[in-house]
Amino acid sequence: xxxxxxxxxxxxxxxxxxxxxxxxxxxxxxxxxxxxxxxxxxxxxxxxxxxxxxxxxxxxxxxxxxxxxxxxxxxxxxxxxxxxxxxxxxx
Amino acid sequence: xxxxxxxxxxxxxxxxxxxxxxxxxxxxxxxxxxxxxxxxxxxxxxxxxxxxxxxxxxxxxxxxxxxxxxxxxxxxxxxxxxxxxxxxxxxxxxxxxxxxxxxxxxxxxxxxxxxxxxxxxxxxxxxxxxxxxxxxxxxxxxxxxxxxxxxxxxxxxxxxxxxxxxxxxxxxxxxxxxxxxxxxxxxxxxxxxxxxxxxxxxxxxxxxxxxxxxxxxxxxxxxxxxxxxxxxxxxxxxxxxxxxxxxxxxxxxxxxxxxxxxxxxxxxxxxxxxxxxxxxxxxxxxxxxxxxxxxxxxxxxxxxxxxxxxxxxxxxxxxxxxxxxxxxxxxxxxxxxxxxxxxxxxxxxxxxxxxxxxxxxxxxxxxxxxxxx
Numbered sequence: 001x002x003x004x005x006x007x008x009x010x011x012x013x014x015x016x017x018x019x020x021x022x023x024x025x026x027x028x029x030x031x032x033x034x035x036x037x038x039x040x041x042x043x044x045x046x047x048x049x050x051x052x053x054x055x056x057x058x059x060x061x062x063x064x065x066x067x068x069x070x071x072x073x074x075x076x077x078x079x080x081x082x083x084x085x086x087x088x089x090x091x
Numbered sequence: 092x093x094x095x096x097x098x099x100x101x102x103x104x105x106x107x108x109x110x111x112x113x114x115x116x117x118x119x120x121x122x123x124x125x126x127x128x129x130x131x132x133x134x135x136x137x138x139x140x141x142x143x144x145x146x147x148x149x150x151x152x153x154x155x156x157x158x159x160x161x162x163x164x165x166x167x168x169x170x171x172x173x174x175x176x177x178x179x180x181x182x183x184x185x186x187x188x189x190x191x192x193x194x195x196x197x198x199x200x201x202x203x204x205x206x207x208x209x210x211x212x213x214x215x216x217x218x219x220x221x222x223x224x225x226x227x228x229x230x231x232x233x234x235x236x237x238x239x240x241x242x243x244x245x246x247x248x249x250x251x252x253x254x255x256x257x258x259x260x261x262x263x264x265x266x267x268x269x270x271x272x273x274x275x276x277x278x279x280x281x282x283x284x285x286x287x288x289x290x291x292x293x294x295x296x297x298x299x300x301x302x303x304x305x306x307x308x309x310x311x312x313x314x315x316x317x318x319x320x321x322x323x324x325x326x327x328x329x330x331x332x333x334x335x336x337x338x339x340x341x342x343x344x345x346x347x348x349x350x351x352x353x354x355x356x357x358x359x360x361x362x363x364x365x366x367x368x369x370x371x372x373x374x375x376x377x378x379x380x381x382x383x384x385x386x387x388x389x390x391x392x393x394x395x396x397x398x399x400x401x402x403x404x405x406x407x408x409x410x411x412x413x414x415x416x417x418x419x420x421x422x423x424x425x426x427x428x429x430x431x432x433x434x435x436x437x438x439x440x441x442x443x444x445x446x447x448x449x450x451x452x453x454x455x456x457x458x459x460x461x462x463x464x
Contacts, residue, residue, distance in 0.1 A: 036112060037105040040123055063121040068112050
């Protein structure tokens with residue numbers, strides 16, 4: 001993901017953050033810089049990041065591959081949203 | 092890389108995944124079912140996975156390796172490699188159905204070339220298909236050869252082995268020889284033991300080489316019948332040697348005078364011969380001084396000899412001359428008769444010449460049957 005380096009350069013490292021989310025179409029999602037998984041089900045996968053959790057909703061969601069650096073999710077993705085630790089939904 | 096698939100019974104899939112990810116594992120083909128989680132890891136990572144599963148008390152099932160499938164995919168992705176492997180297998184299979192060489196063993200009297208001719212005639216030489224090879228027929232043909240008692244023809248790999256057991260050589264019937272026992276030397280007969288045949292000499296008789304000692308006959312009242320002559324005859328044999336020592340002899344002795352000359356040869360041809368010495372009698376020695384590029388330089392050394400009349404002292408030289416002559420005499424005596432004899436020496440002077448005659452008398456076997464054995 002060399003282009004992420006470009007993104008950091010354009011937005012600045014403070015804005016870019018440490019977690020990158022790449023959504024390819026509606027069926028493939030790559031999250032790098034995650035901190036683990038919170039929940040795992042067909043309709044929802046919650047991935048922890050440094051400051052918040054990332055909730056991926058959809059149908060037939062599958063964790064294709066996972067490593068300490070990245071998770072690869074496939075399925076029919078409906079939404080990707082940040083969930084604050086208090087439970088609020090972030091932008 | 093080979094991969095191992097795990098099927099773990101667990102309700103908290105996220106918890107288990109976090110534990111596994113926390114130790115740096117790479118999980119793939121993750122499949123979450125009802126109260127179970129399936130995933131694959133590298134074969135090298137499997138000990139760490141199992142350690143975590145055991146630590147947290149998860150029940151798990153270790154699936155088959157994915158290596159075979161991966162290997163198959165890798166092989167299929169290399170068509171040339173696949174083609175080569177298939178070709179090699181086909182070649183091995185095809186090569187196993189041919190015979191390339193043969194060996195003939197066990198024969199000592201039966202000629203190998205004869206056996207090879209049979210094999211060639213039956214088409215078993217060269218590259219031959221195993222199907223077309225009739226070992227039974229080959230065996231029959233080889234067994235029919237003269238001197239072959241048994242033949243075994245078998246295939247061993249790509250080789251035809253022909254083993255031959257030969258017939259034992261026919262023993263010639265005992266030939267009865269009606270030849271007499273004769274004397275092999277001049278002797279006086281001392282003992283005669285005729286085991287078969289009729290003795291024709293008696294103790295004290297003087298015999299010469301070739302004289303019949305035991306005749307091949309057997310005498311009975313109605314006449315004689317042939318019988319193989321056999322027996323032992325002993326006799327007193329005298330070996331003799333005479334040496335002569337004149338009072339004066341003319342010896343060619345070295346005078347000490349030396350003459351050297353050199354010759355030059357080109358490619359083996361003498362172009363500058365060595366000069367001859369000014370004296371007539373000499374010993375000649377040659378030494379090559381230089382040899383190279385066709386040139387040879389040889390030095391010839393002439394040692395002059397001159398005829399000198401030597402006066403011998405009979406008293407002082409007779410003893411040494413006798414010892415030398417005795418040693419020479421004993422060399423003519425057969426080894427089996429050397430220790431039983433006695434030595435006799437006679438000397439006489441006649442016309443300024445000393446004659447020394449040595450005798451060695453011994454009792455020994457004189458029959459021809461002993462000599463031939």
